[in-house]
Amino acid sequence: MDICLKCGAEPPLISQICHKCVRETVVISRLPEVLRMVDCKSCYSLKIPGTWLEFDSVESAVGHFFESSIIWHDNLSQQKTDLTLRQLDPSKYRVMAKTRANYGGLALESDLEQVVEIKYQVCQTCSRHAGGYYEAILQIRTKQKSVLDAAVEKVFKDIDSSPAEFFSTENGPVKGGFDFQLSSTERARALARELMIQFGGHVNETNSLVGRKDGRDLLRHTFGVRLPSFLVGDFLLIKEKVYQVTRLDRRKAKLKLMESPYTKKMVEIDTLRNPNILDDSLNVQIISSREDQFLLLDPYTHQTVEAVSPPNWNGKRVEALRFGNETFFIWN
Template identity: 30%
Template sequence: MFCPRCGSEDEDLYNGICKSCFVKEAQLINIPSDVEITICAHCNSLLKGIKWEDSELAEEDLVKIAVIENVETPNYVDNLELLVDILTVKGSNYECMVHANGTIMGISVSEDHRVNVKIKRSMCPDCSRYASGYFESVIQIRADKRFPSSDELQTIDDIIRTKTGALSVKNRMAYISDVSVIKEGVDYYVGSYKAARKLSSAIKDVMGGVMQESPRLVGRDKSRGKDLYRIWISIRLPNFKQGDFIKYEGHIGQVKGFDGRKILLKDLESSNIWSVMWKEYNRIKVIARSSDIKITSITSKTPKFIQVLHPETYQPVDIEINDRISDLEIGTEVKVLEIEGILYILGKYKNNAN
């Protein structure tokens, strides 16, 4: 075979020329001299095609990745290694040098290519929504037959701030766009409905209460042919606190605590602990507050009755002995509560037992 480039004979030809000439003329890589990338000016996410992708990389790293992603490699190249150096930075323009090393037909080859990367600043849809005050859900903090207390509101606000910070690591729409105090309570406007659901559950786990969702039609996405909704999530705090007394299905109990699922109660007669689910809240009646507890003394005791002085009328009242109060002695100060005309002994006063 005869090479038309160098005139050598008796060599196999590649694309019409000998191996040596082919290697000399071949390139390890092809890359445009100018590359443009679009980065969100607020969150540093990167636009790829029509999709924004989250990124925690520094701007310089995004530039280097963009250069490498624009490299095209012929199929005759083996063992390719690339190194990108940033030479100069002028505003949004990065002048880079690409160092390429590889083999072509077993021969080591090195190349350098100069590339200019221009960064276009824009705003991703999530950041645009945030800047415009966009929200998908509203968490409504309410209280049954009252305004939420300052302590309750502070606790809820702490939960929301802490939980939002954690959620925003993976969900940029997990933000509070506005907080509104109205006569009924406080409203939190949340960028993401999914985040609002998690925030509401976290609040309910600590504060208890009844949670309800209410979707509202706010428009229509013509491009997808779908109605657009915003979700209002109402958390109604109970009309009682720990230590108050409630009645449920004929049973009277003191509230010992609650969580997101149930209310724990101590039966006034048996001292047994039982619970009521929040879905039964509307069947619960508050019959006394912890502030209604009074102090009195035991004046006499028989095998069947303990006698105390009524804390307001000072008249003697006989209370049937049960296992819960059988060890109380004459002269002991006790906590008592009158409910529906019946006086209950709650326990000794001096040791604050219940």
């Protein structure tokens, strides 16, 4: 029969050692002799090999550093750590930790306590922020405010959801559009491309020499994004006919004729440089109808208008769009 190799006790055994001897001999966690970390003094990011990890406070950076420094015994599962931090001075924290883990079905605990020393530096992102660093300029240009607002909002959203190293040093409205100074050429190029895919239009990339580093030219890139004057869903008046924009992709717009026979066509956005964009549509009250003869109330003039519906129209709603002094009816 198996017995404990240390004391001769009978099973249950874990790796031929009884539970009592396991508790006396297995130490589940320990720490290196020195705990020294590098933290950014302005954003609390923790320096780890190759990069910086973002944290909201020194305490959370210290906690992460301490936990990731723990050296665990082999063959453990369900490791857990409870930390208590006490600041000794701005660059020293005493950390007490209760560690728990499962070893061969046995729950074991051990306490750790050590001082973490902090060396403060400034991370790359913070030093770039402070220095007004930027690699690229993204210029958004369009004649239509609604298009500009939507594009600018998209860029801000992208910056907000990106890691800290992608930021806008400066940004603001300029004549004809909006400019962003951005910290990454690569991200600026990707954003310009995404804007073009979402809103249509085209991108013009230029660069200028801003200096030399390590024997190579340093270039600053400018991405000029020219967007159309309309968005998907807008109504355009082309040669006295109303079209709705149903799709935009780079240089092409898909338009749907809003009267019978409701044909669709692709057009080059460049041919629609100064389109007549209709105001938002209003609902139309149908006064009476007889077959395809309708009496409608024009919501802009409050006058009744005789109109003929498209052939075999069995829709329910009529909408009105206004351009200049003229009202156009859309049969939905």
